[in-house]
Amino acid sequence: METKTQIASEKMNTKTQHISGAEAVIKCLLAEGVDLIYGYPGGAIMPIYDELYKYQDQLQHVLTRHEQGATHAAQGFARVTGKVGVAMATSGPGATNLVTGIADAQIDSTPMVCITGQVGKHLLGSDAFQETDIVGISTPVTKWNYQITEASEVPKILAKAFYIARSGRPGPVLIDITKNAQFDTFDFEYQKCTSIRSYKAVPTIDENQLKEAAKLINSAKKPMIIFGQGVILGEAELEFKTFIEKTGIPSTWTILGLSALPSIHPLNAGMVGMHGNYAPNVLTNECDVLIAIGMRFDDRVTGNLATYAKQAKVIHFDIDPAEIDKNVKTDVAVLGDVKETLAQILPFVHSTSHENWMQEFKKLDAIEFDKVIKDELYPTKDGITMGEVIKEINAVTKGEAVIVSDVGQHQMFACRYAEFNQTKSNITSGGLGTMGFALPAAIGAKMGAPEREVIAIIGDGGYQMTIQELGTIFQTKAAVKIVVLNNEFLGMVRQWQQLFFDKRYASTEMVNPDFVTIAKGYHIEANRVTKRATLRESIEKMITCKDSYFLEVCVEKENNVFPMIPTGASVSDIRLS
Amino acid sequence: MNTEKKSFTISIYTENNIGLLNRVSSIFLKRHLNIESLTTSQSEIEHVNRFVIVSEMTEIQAEKVVKQLEKQIEVIRAYYHTDEETIYQETALYKVASDSLFEQRQVQNIIKESHANIVTVSREFFVIEKTGRRHETEQLYQDLKPYKLMQFVRSGRISVTKEPMNISEMLAAF
Numbered sequence: 228m229e230t231k232t233q234i235a236s237e238k239m240n241t242k243t244q245h246i247s248g249a250e251a252v253i254k255c256l257l258a259e260g261v262d263l264i265y266g267y268p269g270g271a272i273m274p275i276y277d278e279l280y281k282y283q284d285q286l287q288h289v290l291t292r293h294e295q296g297a298t299h300a301a302q303g304f305a306r307v308t309g310k311v312g313v314a315m316a317t318s319g320p321g322a323t324n325l326v327t328g329i330a331d332a333q334i335d336s337t338p339m340v341c342i343t344g345q346v347g348k349h350l351l352g353s354d355a356f357q358e359t360d361i362v363g364i365s366t367p368v369t370k371w372n373y374q375i376t377e378a379s380e381v382p383k384i385l386a387k388a389f390y391i392a393r394s395g396r397p398g399p400v401l402i403d404i405t406k407n408a409q410f411d412t413f414d415f416e417y418q419k420c421t422s423i424r425s426y427k428a429v430p431t432i433d434e435n436q437l438k439e440a441a442k443l444i445n446s447a448k449k450p451m452i453i454f455g456q457g458v459i460l461g462e463a464e465l466e467f468k469t470f471i472e473k474t475g476i477p478s479t480w481t482i483l484g485l486s487a488l489p490s491i492h493p494l495n496a497g498m499v500g501m502h503g504n505y506a507p508n509v510l511t512n513e514c515d516v517l518i519a520i521g522m523r524f525d526d527r528v529t530g531n532l533a534t535y536a537k538q539a540k541v542i543h544f545d546i547d548p549a550e551i552d553k554n555v556k557t558d559v560a561v562l563g564d565v566k567e568t569l570a571q572i573l574p575f576v577h578s579t580s581h582e583n584w585m586q587e588f589k590k591l592d593a594i595e596f597d598k599v600i601k602d603e604l605y606p607t608k609d610g611i612t613m614g615e616v617i618k619e620i621n622a623v624t625k626g627e628a629v630i631v632s633d634v635g636q637h638q639m640f641a642c643r644y645a646e647f648n649q650t651k652s653n654i655t656s657g658g659l660g661t662m663g664f665a666l667p668a669a670i671g672a673k674m675g676a677p678e679r680e681v682i683a684i685i686g687d688g689g690y691q692m693t694i695q696e697l698g699t700i701f702q703t704k705a706a707v708k709i710v711v712l713n714n715e716f717l718g719m720v721r722q723w724q725q726l727f728f729d730k731r732y733a734s735t736e737m738v739n740p741d742f743v744t745i746a747k748g749y750h751i752e753a754n755r756v757t758k759r760a761t762l763r764e765s766i767e768k769m770i771t772c773k774d775s776y777f778l779e780v781c782v783e784k785e786n787n788v789f790p791m792i793p794t795g796a797s798v799s800d801i802r803l804s
Numbered sequence: 805m806n807t808e809k810k811s812f813t814i815s816i817y818t819e820n821n822i823g824l825l826n827r828v829s830s831i832f833l834k835r836h837l838n839i840e841s842l843t844t845s846q847s848e849i850e851h852v853n854r855f856v857i858v859s860e861m862t863e864i865q866a867e868k869v870v871k872q873l874e875k876q877i878e879v880i881r882a883y884y885h886t887d888e889e890t891i892y893q894e895t896a897l898y899k900v901a902s903d904s905l906f907e908q909r910q911v912q913n914i915i916k917e918s919h920a921n922i923v924t925v926s927r928e929f930f931v932i933e934k935t936g937r938r939h940e941t942e943q944l945y946q947d948l949k950p951y952k953l954m955q956f957v958r959s960g961r962i963s964v965t966k967e968p969m970n971i972s973e974m975l976a977a978f
Contacts, residue, residue, distance in 0.1 A: 228845075228904050305960060362823055363823075363826055366823065366830055367827075367830040367833075367834060368825050368829050370877065371877045372823070373823075374822070374823075391877055423877060424880075424975060425818070425877065425878050425879060425880045425975075426877045426878075547875065548874070548875075549868075549871035549872050549875045551871075552867070552868075553868060553871075670965070
């Protein structure tokens with residue numbers, strides 16, 4: 228008797244087969260190792276969905292409740308696994324609904340392939356039903372995009388799409404396929420793409436750059452590292468750890484670098500940027516050598532560039548030559564894949580420790596603890612703080628959970644206080660700041676790492692932007708834990724209004740529905756916490772639950788995130804209150 | 805590096821694909837840079853296109869724009885040059901009513917002095933072509949303007965660099 232797998236591998240092994248463009252799409256996905264995709268059907272992509280039906284034993288399709296949810300779920304999957312996430316939608320509104328997720332993946336370098344249906348070739352440009360120029364629309368926010376109008380183009384273009392999405396600095400690729408190209412048949416043959424003549428995925432390493440960088444690092448008295456997502460994307464966590472342990476350099480992180488280095492590592496010196504830690508921000512303007520590794524000097528990291536680390540020599544490790552000197556002038560650029568550059572620089576750097584310098588971080592950490600952290604994590608007032616919710620989650624999960632945060636105050640608290648033992652565990656919309664990201668991204672993360680606890684931490688504002696994905700959770704039984712920190716405000720905007728707009732709270736107060744009832748409507752077990760006394764046990768109950776679970780925590784309404792670098796201010800002018 | 809704004813010629817060697825113009829121009833749009841002139845044509849290498857774009861910006865901006873252009877999958881290489889580093893020309897066509905040629909003696913002198921070529925002559929109109937620097941085609945435009953200039957059009961800048969480009973070697977290195 229033949230098994231399903233036998234049939235499948237035979238289907239793959241036959242060299243040339245006469246099949247439709249739609250079936251070819253499925254075969255390409257399988258050949259690229261894809262077994263899970265997110266999407267939403269519609270008129271112009273029906274031939275592909277028809278093939279998905281036939282191949283459902285090999286390729287699982289998750290029906291999200293909105294195309295934006297499909298992209299974020301694909302992103303969550305990609306971020307937790309390091310694989311390419313795949314999202315699918317029909318033409319017109321289906322395609323335009325993908326755009327936010329694509330832009331998010333572009334700015335956060337997430338490997339993703341989006342496939343959209345398009346009206347038939349003969350109708351292109353005729354304003355046909357659900358026709359939209361998605362290639363034109365998505366051009367500025369994709370790493371690459373292409374419109375397929377002939378079935379025979381499918382294998383070559385999809386192979387190229389996956390190669391581009393995952394190689395070098397990863398990013399989103401959109402492939403638009405006209406309906407005729409899905410229906411037409413051709414002789415299918417698949418070959419993986421391994422190079423493109425106009426595209427150099429990874430720059431060649433220049434040994435002189437490594438030696439120059441090593442010379443600066445060896446001469447530094449007060450060196451400081453800022454690492455970003457490049458370490459995670461390059462799967463260079465081990466090389467990074469070995470490098471910092473040999474050089475003894477305090478290592479600070481950007482929001483997307485978080486979890487690449489365990490929270491408890493003695494050289495982990497905290498978060499830089501607008502709501503980062505006090506020490507790394509202040510000491511950015513005191514270090515003598517600043518070593519940026521796989522990060523891009525975002526404005527939320529640097530504050531005012533005119534007063535940013537002017538005293539320091541800057542070394543920048545990156546895979547993307549366009550990042551060098553983009554925002555901060557570099558003294559030594561080390562181009563290449565960090566997994567390789569960090570390994571190759573190791574013999575050139577001296578074994579050192581920077582104890583006195585590390586003490587300066589500790590001194591400032593103590594100030595931050597006293598002025599900010601103490602009240603946030605161990606409040607004496609009645610209201611529950613967002614920080615203590617994260618602290619309680621840490622206590623229960625012991626740093627083993629994947630934390631998926633949305634955008635706003637709760638995101639900053641999550642990134643500041645969540646503890647991580649392993650990499651690829653912090654998933655958040657960093658660059659684009661997309662509210663509504665977390666719920667669908669958590670679905671993708673859970674499906675990518677089913678053995679891990681996945682906790683979405685969301686504000687009451689962002690939650691309602693993609694709340695319909697509760698339907699996806701219900702249907703797929705994805706055991707996502709959802710924590711909504713409800714302060715009945717768009718908290719981050721309210722904080723700015725309080726600090727910079729004389730407390731004119733324009734359209735930031737929210738009258739919310741009964742979130743627990745809504746979750747229950749989707750048959751998701753749900754609970755609400757209003758008192759500190761029951762917070763820990765509620766979190767324990769949520770974690771013990773083997774299915775999805777919704778927990779609403781009613782937190783203090785008008786709390787602020789500190790420290791804070793006001794816009795336009797220097798990193799060293801970070802405010803503690 | 806100079807922070808003063810000036811005219812830069814951006815040369816981009818690319819694959820010849822649909823939609824690439826959109827991708828290239830979006831990089832200027834994103835940075836709020838106006839494109840003053842743009843031409844695309846085949847280059848010295850078979851199946852490789854060349855964009856020549858003139859835009860006003862600082863040298864720091866030019867450097868960043870070039871890096872962003874090179875980052876695009878189908879862009880092989882991009883460069884920026886100042887006017888001094890290139891040899892460049894523009895072509896203009898002038899359609900003038902034929903009667904002015906016969907009735908206005910001055911028109912004949914203008915054409916003679918401008919070293920323009922006569923492309924075609926008919927009973928109603930004649931077309932002259934002038935290739936040169938902007939101020940030269942502009943001068944002819946100003947001179948002909950009073951004499952029933954029916955149509956005027958000027959091409960984007962085309963330019964070659966004084967330094968070698970070595971694109972073929974670069975293609976081999978990818």
